[in-house]
Amino acid sequence: MSIKLEWSRRRFLTTSAALGAGLAAPHVFVRNAWSQDKVFCNNPTGGTVTLGFNVPQSGPYADEGADELRAFQLAVKHLNGEGDGGMIPTFKPSSLKGNGILGKKVAFVTGDTQTKSDAARASAKRMVEADKAIMISGGSSSGVAVAVQSLCQDMGVIFMTGLTHSNDTTGKDKRRYGFRHFFNAYMSGVALGPVLAEEYGKDRKAYHLTADYTWGWTQEESMKNATEAQGWQTVQTVRTPLGAGDFSQYLTPVLNSGADVLILNHYGGDMVNSLRQAVTQFDMKSKQVNGKNFEIVVPLFSELMAEGAGAAAKGILGTANWDWKLDNAATKAFAKSFGTEYGRPPSQAAHTCYAQTLLYANAVEMAGTFYPPEVIKALEDFEFDGLGNGPTLYRGADHQCFKDVLVVRGKEEPANQFDLMEVVKIVPRDTVTYDASIFGGELGPAEVKGCAA
């Protein structure tokens, strides 16, 4: 009796598939067991790693967004070892090797935040889900930063904020996955208050026009506290919608309110509009109130806005995170590199985005992995120098950078088209450092399910 083995094609296929699956199964389990703590959102597997740059390409902060994008492109170039390296040679302590990040070539995708929270979240989500971005950076609005930051926390993707100045970003809305290099409204107030009292006297009455969202509110509060501590009075605080365009109906009551200082808690396009209208249309700078010259203060000031506002920006006091004319090797290297590439010096928005990209890349190199909880650990309480601001601390308690703050003034006699601001005072880091607990908030966990789950 012979046993007849009748192997049909179908049976052969099923058996071999089952066998194959059986053989492969332990391997799959082993691999999972081995990298159990390494499963995370968008772990780069190929030869490249993708960064997501989410900047406003339209809306009132679009000028900042355009400059941020230039900086990101330059940072990617330098990380990949192309160009003159910018601030990579000056950055200390640095683990950057100029061969990408962990040997992987850096690629990037971009999104348009439109200066709106919902649009920013949508484009960040797209970059994480469709383009597999390992990190998101950029943005030029605290409303956007806070919204994208909480999205990134949920998705397990590190968010290196761009230009965001609200106290809330690293205060009540801080997140474990969010990091801010830029300074904040509190620091602006502390730095600017004494200079204002020195320049304009202690007996002043201030009128605030404030952009009606998180940044404006905290900016107004910080400026109010800082000026009132110097003996100033606050006559009125008025909220204006973001992107209002025509601020005339808010400016008309100012001169008859008894105030002798106007504090414009506006930024970007809004600030350009309100300042231009206040100075060139309403002639406020040439008025006398209470026997004093009427003054205008823009607490958060930048070269881009000075460029937009033109002559209206002359003599206006404010604060800045950084300026391309600072006298240090890193600043000079960056300004030269950026200027050669784009024919214009970098703005503070560009600077912070460039620095954030380098800081992220360096933290990955330090951690030796893209795994976010390890990268976060490398960034927390990281003390560094050589990115243009002098010695800087990335405080672990709230993910806020602490460094010197600049008090600046719109230049009266510009030497050329780029010479729009002068640094009046460099306020040391210790003066602007505060207790992390004053703004509350919770960082949340480093281990999240994220988009890999």
Add this chain to the structure above:
Amino acid sequence: MDALILQVLNGLDKGGAYALIALGLTLIFGTLGVVNFAHGALFMLGAFCSVSFAKLLTISERVRDESVTFFEAYKEVPYLEIWWGETGKSIVDWAVPLSLLLTVPVMLLVGVAMERGLIRFFYKRSHAEQILVTFGLAIVLQEIVKSFFGANPIPLAAPAALSGSADIGSLVGLHGISYPLWRMIYFVFSLGVIGAVFAFLQLTTFGMVVRAGMADRETVGLLGINIGRRFTVVFGIAAVVAGLAGSMYTPILSPNYHLGMDFLVLSFVVVVVGGMGSLGGAVVAGFLLGILQSFASMTQVKAIIPGIDQIIIYLVAVVILLALPRGLMGRRGVMEA
């Protein structure tokens, strides 16, 4: 008291723009019976006529900027300045008023082309279809402007001599009332344009025929008058009025491609409040709502009802329409069929 006067002044320049747009809308609605949602886009096109004109005047040569030493920098020097020195500079300075020379023919052309090329095919269609097609046209025009000029506002300055503010309080014996000069010029300008349109309609034969056509198109047609051609011209005039309004508004508000939409919605409220088909109503309601909006932004008012400045116009529109369903000066039978 001073504060009240200032807010009235502030309402007048905004109201001027509303009135001019609403006037054109009403003119088109009254003659052609078309609800033109592309009218805001015409305002925006007018503003960009000024932008283009200013750009033409400042066609520049790239000159190496020697004062920048740490990289190769270039600055733009307008040819007008290179050729004619100070004269060239002051021509550039007066770009906005001069740009009206460009705005008028361009907008007339745009208006006539729009009417002949698109709108006339929709005379017999329902208002809903007219709204859809003109709204679509507005979006197309916006996107064209966006692709040429980008999405961001382009600042234009009033001539140096006309910027700054003037102390008009001293003229009437009141102190401390000074208001931006250009905004007052805009108000006077808008009154001038409104006056010209009314004079044209009231004092010329052409205007008389148009008014007759507005009242009874069929009868005028039966009298052997080609009313269609005249209405095309009316459409062109309405486009010019909107364009002039936009052109002169540029120093007040830096134009971007979206400018038209911002004004369109408000202008429709103005037309409805003024009364559909009533030219006088459109003008009165334009200024009225401009002033009301300005008052609502006063801190004393906002302290009572926060956020009132954003909704006042719509609130007033609701109240007026509840009390006077035909608007302030609306006629019986318009859009009531």
